[in-house]
Amino acid sequence: MWEYSDKVREHFFNPRNSGPLEDANGIGDVGSIQCGDALRLMLKVNPETEVIEDARFQTFGCGSAIASSSALTEIIKGMTLDEALKVSNQDIADYLDGLPPEKMHCSVMGREALQAAVANYRGEEWHDDHEEGTLVCKCFAIDAVMIEDVVKANNLNTVEEVTFYTKAGGGCAACHEGIEEILARVKAERAGPGEVSPPLVQIEPATKSAIPAAAPAAAPAARPRLTSVQRIKVVEEVLESLRPMLQRDKGDVELVEVQGKHIYVNLKGACSGCMMEAATLGGIQQKIAEALGEPVLVLPASYMALEA
Amino acid sequence: MEPIYLDNNATTRVDPATVEAMLPFFTEHFGNPSSIHAFGSQVGKAIKQARSQVQALLGAEHDSEIIFTSCGTESDSTAILSALKAQPERNTVITTAVEHPAILTLCDWLEKEGYIVHKLKVDKKGRLDMDEYKSLLNDRVAVVSVMWANNETGTLFPVEEMAELAAARGIMFHTDAVQAVGKIPMRLKDSKIDMLSLSGHKLHAPKGIGVLYLRRGCRFRPLLRGGHQERGRRAGTENAPAIVALGKAAELALAYMEHENTEVKRLRDKLEKGILARVSHAFATGDVSNRLPNTSNIAFEYVEGEAILLLLNKVGIACSSGSACTSGSLEPSHVMRAMGIPYTAAHGTIRFSLSRYTTEAEVDRVIEAVPPIIAQLRKLSPYWTEKGPLTNPEQAFAPAYA
Numbered sequence: 001m002w003e004y005s006d007k008v009r010e011h012f013f014n015p016r017n018s019g020p021l022e023d024a025n026g027i028g029d030v031g032s033i034q035c036g037d038a039l040r041l042m043l044k045v046n047p048e049t050e051v052i053e054d055a056r057f058q059t060f061g062c063g064s065a066i067a068s069s070s071a072l073t074e075i076i077k078g079m080t081l082d083e084a085l086k087v088s089n090q091d092i093a094d095y096l097d098g099l100p101p102e103k104m105h106c107s108v109m110g111r112e113a114l115q116a117a118v119a120n121y122r123g124e125e126w127h128d129d130h131e132e133g134t135l136v137c138k139c140f141a142i143d144a145v146m147i148e149d150v151v152k153a154n155n156l157n158t159v160e161e162v163t164f165y166t167k168a169g170g171g172c173a174a175c176h177e178g179i180e181e182i183l184a185r186v187k188a189e190r191a192g193p194g195e196v197s198p199p200l201v202q203i204e205p206a207t208k209s210a211i212p213a214a215a216p217a218a219a220p221a222a223r224p225r226l227t228s229v230q231r232i233k234v235v236e237e238v239l240e241s242l243r244p245m246l247q248r249d250k251g252d253v254e255l256v257e258v259q260g261k262h263i264y265v266n267l268k269g270a271c272s273g274c275m276m277e278a279a280t281l282g283g284i285q286q287k288i289a290e291a292l293g294e295p296v297l298v299l300p301a302s303y304m305a306l307e308a
Numbered sequence: 309m310e311p312i313y314l315d316n317n318a319t320t321r322v323d324p325a326t327v328e329a330m331l332p333f334f335t336e337h338f339g340n341p342s343s344i345h346a347f348g349s350q351v352g353k354a355i356k357q358a359r360s361q362v363q364a365l366l367g368a369e370h371d372s373e374i375i376f377t378s379c380g381t382e383s384d385s386t387a388i389l390s391a392l393k394a395q396p397e398r399n400t401v402i403t404t405a406v407e408h409p410a411i412l413t414l415c416d417w418l419e420k421e422g423y424i425v426h427k428l429k430v431d432k433k434g435r436l437d438m439d440e441y442k443s444l445l446n447d448r449v450a451v452v453s454v455m456w457a458n459n460e461t462g463t464l465f466p467v468e469e470m471a472e473l474a475a476a477r478g479i480m481f482h483t484d485a486v487q488a489v490g491k492i493p494m495r496l497k498d499s500k501i502d503m504l505s506l507s508g509h510k511l512h513a514p515k516g517i518g519v520l521y522l523r524r525g526c527r528f529r530p531l532l533r534g535g536h537q538e539r540g541r542r543a544g545t546e547n548a549p550a551i552v553a554l555g556k557a558a559e560l561a562l563a564y565m566e567h568e569n570t571e572v573k574r575l576r577d578k579l580e581k582g583i584l585a586r587v588s589h590a591f592a593t594g595d596v597s598n599r600l601p602n603t604s605n606i607a608f609e610y611v612e613g614e615a616i617l618l619l620l621n622k623v624g625i626a627c628s629s630g631s632a633c634t635s636g637s638l639e640p641s642h643v644m645r646a647m648g649i650p651y652t653a654a655h656g657t658i659r660f661s662l663s664r665y666t667t668e669a670e671v672d673r674v675i676e677a678v679p680p681i682i683a684q685l686r687k688l689s690p691y692w693t694e695k696g697p698l699t700n701p702e703q704a705f706a707p708a709y710a
Contacts, residue, residue: 018687018688019688029705030707031708037612040705059689060610060611062614062631
């Protein structure tokens with residue numbers, strides 16, 4: 001079955017702060033329809049300081065749901081509401097020394113209960129904005145709804161692109177069939193009757209070579225020729241737009257040099273040496289090629305010396 | 309404290325006598341039964357004996373109706389794909405909503421490939437509607453595949469009657485009987501069942517061995533093509549040690565058939581009554597008057613199954629759950645959903661499955677261990693108060709669902 005950390009087991013067998021809290025002034029009731037778990041979080045907030053003086057929970061759920069609830073109450077006790085709202089589901093998972101990918105939604109439920117309880121205290125109505133789907137990629141815990149949304153929003157056509165945007169499929173590759181099914185479904189919806197679906201843009205699979213091949217230009221229409229400075233600006237804008245996504249995964253990218261169609265970048269933080277490095281570069285390359293309207297080759301800066 | 313194993317529908321312990329029977333086929337009699345020399349021919353004889361032992365357990369007419377495979381799933385896939393391949397003019401499969409994934413996942417894939425699949429619904433007790441079944445039988449149906457006994461609840465389906473109805477319309481009938489073989493008596497020669505799947509490890513044989521029973525005269529197309537093994541119906545060198553073991557296990561299962569349906573059944577009933585007498589807001593699921601003698605599936609309302617399993621495991625008791633969180637997919641048990649069990653109960657279903665090794669003392673220990681565990685978890689549950697469940701629990705606690 002699941003590989004639970006010792007910390008998860010310990011919090012499940014000896015949950016902290018469980019049971020009703022009589023004088024609670026902020027209550028959040030949330031559930032995950034997918035696995036049927038449900039959680040009530042009760043807060044006692046000091047109205048003067050907005051400090052959470054006590055927190056308790058009641059959970060209908062599995063071992064990790066109970067452990068996540070227990071961890072959440074331990075984390076937020078003593079925090080102000082604003083501090084507590086900064087607690088992410090990853091913080092809850094980290095506190096428990098990690099959760100199995102299939103169980104990350106337990107920590108999400110904890111975070112949502114917290115938001116709901118704070119909203120309740122403040123007299124606001126809390127609306128959940130995230131929908132949970134079937135888990136597709138177990139290596140990176142990416143579900144079908146997330147993949148479908150990203151495919152639609154970015155007009156993705158290949159498994160490699162999905163991997164770049166979401167990481168899904170970048171690990172053991174067992175979910176590629178599932179990702180292809182989502183792509184086929186979205187494509188069918190996209191191309192209404194009589195319409196033609198957009199052409200397939202193929203990036204060379206990351207596994208074949210560490211250096212992505214030059215991406216074809218996405219916009220074939222003639223564009224005014226850009227000066228070197230304009231080109232660099234476009235490249236920088238594209239990189240800027242991609243950085244928040246990389247930073248979310250504790251990585252980053254910086255531009256080092258532009259030599260004709262060769263663009264050299266430095267992958268930093270978690271991105272450097274990541275097993276997905278080639279896929280990341282491939283995705284960056286495609287974005288830049290689309291923005292410039294010409295094929296480019298995005299290479300790690302370390303290749304500069306080799307090619308010079 | 310000795311651990312207690314009540315998860316025999318998941319897999320079983322190999323009987324020591326069976327292990328003893330199979331061991332020489334790793335070292336001493338390691339030959340390939342296809343070989344002409346003495347090393348091979350001894351193995352060939354042993355396989356022949358195993359085939360007739362399985363034949364006896366199933367009550368089959370001919371030993372050549374027994375095809376050894378690698379597992380129950382292979383037998384299921386072979387049967388259904390064979391029926392479709394052998395009858396290209398027929399494009400429909402009838403099955404049930406509560407089959408094992410070995411059938412359901414295959415059927416989902418067949419649907420994607422353009423075949424038509426009808427999944428028979430079940431009622432609250434997990435029973436089929438025979439009128440619905442009859443109405444679906446027509447000359448486009450290639451095969452009906454219905455499990456003999458349900459793995460989660462133990463509920464028995466009237467497969468012999470259903471096979472008669474199919475045969476009357478010239479339709480092939482397959483049954484996934486991995487839970488039923490060895491637990492209830494069978495006489496396939498007196499039935500109209502064309503194909504049957506069984507799995508060794510469910511009846512105290514090792515993992516990695518299964519059987520497809522194929523009635524003589526039933527049109528067949530192999531799944532694996534290659535050598536002439538199993539008369540060309542399942543190519544691949546025979547797993548001789550496991551086949552010999554399955555033969556021995558079949559012989560033992562036949563010898564213990566009476567015991568299974570008296571003593572094991574008595575212990576199962578004692579366990580179920582004992583728990584239900586001590587725990588409120590709990591009930592047995594499935595068709596309790598018509599089920600396997602070894603299986604009891606109890607729904608504990610307002611608590612979640614995985615949490616129960618973890619606490620049971622802590623006191624050395626092993627069983628399984630239909631809760632969402634114990635299936636790798638996070639999907640709640642499709643069997644419980646098909647029976648329309650409310651999710652506050654479906655998530656707390658625990659399956660106790662006994663075997664001929666289960667003792668009275670073990671059953672007594674489980675009866676003592678379960679009530680405090682349920683009480684402990686209910687204390688944590690938002691659906692529960694000190695006095696019992698909330699009145700109208702599903703209205704009183706109505707979380708915002710993501």
